[in-house]
Amino acid sequence: MTTPATAPAAAIHPSILNCDIAHLAEELARIEGADGVHVDVMDNHFVPNLSWGLPVVEAVVAHTSLPVDAHLMIEDPDRWGPAYAEAGCQIVTAHSEALVAPVRLARELHRLGAGAGIALRPSTPLEAVEDVLGEFDLLLIMTVEPGFGGQAFIESMLPKIERARRLVGRRGLELRIQVDGGISAGTIERAAQAGAEVFVAGSAVYGAQDALAAIEQLRALARAHAH
């Protein structure tokens, strides 16, 4: 995976959750120029919604030149996570609330050549993952309740992002902070200011007439407020 030293300070990863899935290849072509593609896998158990699984993720990998970032909102990510690395995802992120053996999964993902991410629901405190962060490449701080696109950014997550940024600095961790949910031109500056570096944006990109222009605008706003 891209190392923090070479990764852009403000990376935009459009989420394809609400794209036109019947025209997946064309929808992926619209975002060539982003820094990655965020693919939301939902199982209707960990979250009350069902999206897609491995076959669709394999199709995404096959039809984009961008790094694929898989966000697993599923039960038993310990079991299913490695298959997403084998499918060619650059980074596989599992929810801390569902993980049984986070360190083991992170090491397995690394062995398979992928980066490892760990995600927090809005109600899960940073302390829940503090001890294992050294094993991970990405910390995903959810800024909406996982399950659906198009929700409003939860402002009260900003102090959590700030604390995560301070923790990363204090411990000298090689860990990027990703935010996901409600990221738009109206919210990205505050998330960047708080210390996020990788921004997932679904509606703000796919809801725009010109997806690339939306990506560029988001990136410029994030860069202007980057740490």
Ligand SMILES: O=C(CO)[C@H](O)[C@H](O)COP(=O)(O)O
């Ligand atoms: O993980 C997610 C939902 O659980 C999605 O990545 C997220 O909601 C993106 O959509 P939007 O930018 O519209 O909020």
Ligand SMILES: [Co+2]
């Ligand atoms: Co997501």
